[in-house]
Amino acid sequence: MPLRPSHALLLATLALSVAAQATATAVTYRIEPDHTYPSFEADHLGGLSVWRGKFNHSRGAVTLDRAKRSGTVDIVVDMSSVDFGQDKLNAVAQGPELFDIEKWPEARYIGRLAGFRNGTPTRVDGTLTLHGISHPLTLAIHSFKCMPHPLLKREVCGADAFATFQRDDFGMPAGKDYGFRMGVTLRIQVEAIAEPLAGDRR
Numbered sequence: 001m002p003l004r005p006s007h008a009l010l011l012a013t014l015a016l017s018v019a020a021q022a023t024a025t026a027v028t029y030r031i032e033p034d035h036t037y038p039s040f041e042a043d044h045l046g047g048l049s050v051w052r053g054k055f056n057h058s059r060g061a062v063t064l065d066r067a068k069r070s071g072t073v074d075i076v077v078d079m080s081s082v083d084f085g086q087d088k089l090n091a092v093a094q095g096p097e098l099f100d101i102e103k104w105p106e107a108r109y110i111g112r113l114a115g116f117r118n119g120t121p122t123r124v125d126g127t128l129t130l131h132g133i134s135h136p137l138t139l140a141i142h143s144f145k146c147m148p149h150p151l152l153k154r155e156v157c158g159a160d161a162f163a164t165f166q167r168d169d170f171g172m173p174a175g176k177d178y179g180f181r182m183g184v185t186l187r188i189q190v191e192a193i194a195e196p197l198a199g200d201r202r
Contacts, residue, residue, distance in 0.1 A: 026065035029157055029192035031075065033059060036190045038077055042167070046179035053093070057081040062157065062192045064113065064146075071113035073124050073139075075188065076106050097174040104132045109188075111139065120144050124161060130170045139163045139188065155194040162187050 039054035060075035079099045084090055094101045111126015124139040139161040146157040167173070168182045176182060 026063045026068075026071065027155070028195045029062045029064065029155075030195060031058060031060045031062070032156070032191040032193050033057065035158075036075075036188075036192075038075070038186065038188045040187070041185040043181035043183065045175075046181060051084065051089075053082055053084040055079070055081050056083050062113075062190075064157065066119055069116040069119070071121065073109065073111045073113065073126060075109045075190070077108070079105055079107055098172050099131065104130075107131075109137070109139075111137075115141075128165065128170075131172055133170045135165070135169055137163050137165055139186075149193060152193060154196060156191060157194075158191040160187065160189055 036058050037054045037056065038058060039052065042051045042053075044051050055077045057078040058075055058081075060073070062071065062073050064071040079101045080094060082090055082093045082099065084093065093099055096102075107128070107130045109126055109128050111124040113121035113123075114125050115122035121144060122141050124141065126137060126139065127134050128137040140163065142160045142162055144157070144159045146155055148154070149156040163186045165184055165186065166182045167184050168176060173182065174180070
């Protein structure tokens with residue numbers, strides 16, 4: 001039996017409503033550990049040189065709702081994976097003078113995507129928990145891009161985020177009496193892949 005115009009209009013309205021809801025749904029992206037390396041820069045002896053290092057293991061997730069211009073970030077860092085490129089310095093950083101990984105094996109950053117421009121977030125407003133202490137920390141997003149992954153055929157998003165903080169605020173004043181500056185520059189290079197849809201085994 002042919003549809004009446006009123007029925008056809010109703011079905012079209014329902015279809016548009018469903019499509020709008022699907023578009024507004026937040027997408028979850030899992031951190032891709034082989035392309036995510038939080039890194040940092042710290043002072044040595046009051047400006048004598050700059051120490052640079054990174055963390056080799058991290059995990060977490062990002063959500064993004066483009067329609068609502070919102071999203072979340074949750075990244076957990078394995079502090080035992082600190083890597084200065086020097087084994088002795090790694091051991092010192094893992095010890096009680098700095099990260100004290102026996103007591104505090106992980107650091108965590110939780111925040112919300114914010115400052116959207118042209119559908120793209122420009123910062124993350126969140127909280128960093130490090131060495132058992134939590135403080136607000138805003139990350140500036142210098143780049144943010146999403147695209148189809150060429151192999152997985154799912155969307156992948158990547159970003160480069162930046163922040164500075166004082167490490168003695170997190171209970172790590174080692175070297176302060178020798179003139180070490182407490183400022184630390186944090187960069188989070190991250191890639192995350194959209195979770196597969198139901199029934200998608202790729």
